[in-house]
Amino acid sequence: MAKLNFGGVEENVVTREEFPLAKAQAVLKNEVVAVIGYGVQGPGQALNQKDNGINVIVGQRKNSKTWDKAVRDGFVPGETLFEIEEALQRGTVICYLLSDAAQIALWPTVQKHLTPGKALYFSHGFGITFNEQTGIVPPKDVDVFLVAPKGSGTSLRRMFLQGRGLNSSYAIFQDATGKAKERVIALGIAVGSGYLFETDFRKEVYSDLTGERGTLMGAIQGIFAAQYEVLRKKGHTPSEAFNETVEELTQSLMPLVAENGMDWMYANCSTTAQRGALDWWKKFRDATLPVFTELYESVATGKESQRSIDSNSQPDYREKLEVELKELRDSEMWQAGKTVRSLRPENQAAPAKKAAEVAN
Numbered sequence: 001m002a003k004l005n006f007g008g009v010e011e012n013v014v015t016r017e018e019f020p021l022a023k024a025q026a027v028l029k030n031e032v033v034a035v036i037g038y039g040v041q042g043p044g045q046a047l048n049q050k051d052n053g054i055n056v057i058v059g060q061r062k063n064s065k066t067w068d069k070a071v072r073d074g075f076v077p078g079e080t081l082f083e084i085e086e087a088l089q090r091g092t093v094i095c096y097l098l099s100d101a102a103q104i105a106l107w108p109t110v111q112k113h114l115t116p117g118k119a120l121y122f123s124h125g126f127g128i129t130f131n132e133q134t135g136i137v138p139p140k141d142v143d144v145f146l147v148a149p150k151g152s153g154t155s156l157r158r159m160f161l162q163g164r165g166l167n168s169s170y171a172i173f174q175d176a177t178g179k180a181k182e183r184v185i186a187l188g189i190a191v192g193s194g195y196l197f198e199t200d201f202r203k204e205v206y207s208d209l210t211g212e213r214g215t216l217m218g219a220i221q222g223i224f225a226a227q228y229e230v231l232r233k234k235g236h237t238p239s240e241a242f243n244e245t246v247e248e249l250t251q252s253l254m255p256l257v258a259e260n261g262m263d264w265m266y267a268n269c270s271t272t273a274q275r276g277a278l279d280w281w282k283k284f285r286d287a288t289l290p291v292f293t294e295l296y297e298s299v300a301t302g303k304e305s306q307r308s309i310d311s312n313s314q315p316d317y318r319e320k321l322e323v324e325l326k327e328l329r330d331s332e333m334w335q336a337g338k339t340v341r342s343l344r345p346e347n348q349a350a351p352a353k354k355a356a357e358v359a360n
C-alpha cells in the first residue's frame, strides 16, 4: 500500500501498479460475483468486471426494463443473468447495488443467502451505518465491505473504456474470513477503479451525503439559481445570464481547475477577475459555512438518511419526483442552457450529418 502525502497528511492509497488486474483475477478466480440491481452502478460495475475476466452474474427482476438492458449489454439469461434470488444463491460475493431505499425491502431475502464465508459488498456506507433505520445487520460469519466509486456509474464505465480508472473509496466493516482485504481490493480493481482510498463506512456515507447535497449538486444549483436570478432581475438576457453563470464555468474554467487547481486558475485569469475573486471568496465561504455545518449535522443525526428512505418508499414516489424534476427542467435557466448547449460544435454536427444523410 502506498502512503501518499495529501497537503501534509499521510494516507493509504492502493494503486493499480501495486495491485494489477492479474492479481485481482487470481484473488477472484474461484468467486462468483453476483451484481444485484442493474440501475446506474450495476451496469458499470458488472460490465467492467465482465471485460476484466471476472466470473460475474447479474440478478434482476424478470420482465423489467433493466432485465432487457442487461440482455442488450450481453448478459445471458440462465447463464449470467438470473432472477434476484437465484443470483443471490449462486453468488459468493453479493454486490448489493439496489437503490439504498430498495435495499431495505430486499434485505430479508439477501440475508437468507448469506451463508458462511460469502462476502457482502456495498457501494455506499448507507445501509450499514444507518442500520437502525435500514435494519441491515449482516450475520457475523460473512465479510462485509464497500467499494464506492466517487462518481456516477456512467463515468465508471466511460472511464474504463477510455483506459482510465475512476477513483473509489474502500472500507472493511467485517472481516470474517481473514481475506476481506484482498477480496475488497481485488473487487475495487475489477470494477474499474483507478486508485482506492481507504475509509470506513460511516465516513464514506457522511462525506458522500454531504458532498451531493453540497458543492457537487445541492449547493451549486442553489448558487447558480441565485446568481442567474440577480442577473435577470437587473435586465440581462437569459443567454448572458446563463453564459456567465454556468456555461463558462463548465466549458472553460472547470476543465482548467480540474487540470491545475483553483489556485492556478486564480493565478491565470485577468487581474480584474483576480482582484474580485480574491475579495469575494471569503464572503461566500462565510455566508455558506453555517449552511454546510447544518447540512453535516443533518447527515450525522440520521435526518437525511431517514428523509431519503421515507420519500423513496412512498407509493407515489416516482410521480412526486417527476414534478420536482420538471420544475428544474422547465426553469428558464436550464431551458436557456439547452439552447446554449445546442450551439456547441459536437451538438451541431449531428443534425448536419443527419441532414446530409437525408440528402443522400
Ligand SMILES: NC(=O)C1=CN([C@@H]2O[C@H](COP(=O)(O)OP(=O)(O)OC[C@H]3O[C@@H](n4cnc5c(N)ncnc54)[C@H](O)[C@@H]3O)[C@@H](O)[C@H]2O)C=CC1
Binding pocket: 037, 038, 039, 040, 041, 042, 061, 064, 066, 096, 097, 098, 099, 100, 102, 105, 106, 123, 124, 126, 148, 149, 150, 151, 152, 153, 154
Ligand atoms: N448512482 C450512482 O452513480 C452511484 C450510486 N452509488 C450507490 O450504489 C448503490 C446502487 O445505486 P444506483 O445504481 O444509483 O441504484 P438505482 O437507483 O439505479 O437502482 C438499482 C436497481 O434497483 C432496482 N430496484 C429498485 N427497487 C427494487 C426492489 N424493490 N426490488 C428489486 N429491485 C429493485 C432497480 O430496478 C435498479 O435496477 C447505492 O448504494 C448507491 O448509493 C454509489 C456511487 C454512485
Ligand SMILES: CC(=O)[C@](C)(O)C(=O)O
Binding pocket: 149, 150, 151, 152, 153, 208, 212, 216
Ligand atoms: C454519483 C455519486 O457518487 C452520488 C452523487 O453520490 C450519488 O449518485 O449518490
Ligand SMILES: [Mg+2]
Binding pocket: 149, 150, 151, 208, 212
Ligand atoms: Mg458519491
Ligand SMILES: [Mg+2]
Binding pocket: 208, 209, 212
Ligand atoms: Mg451518493
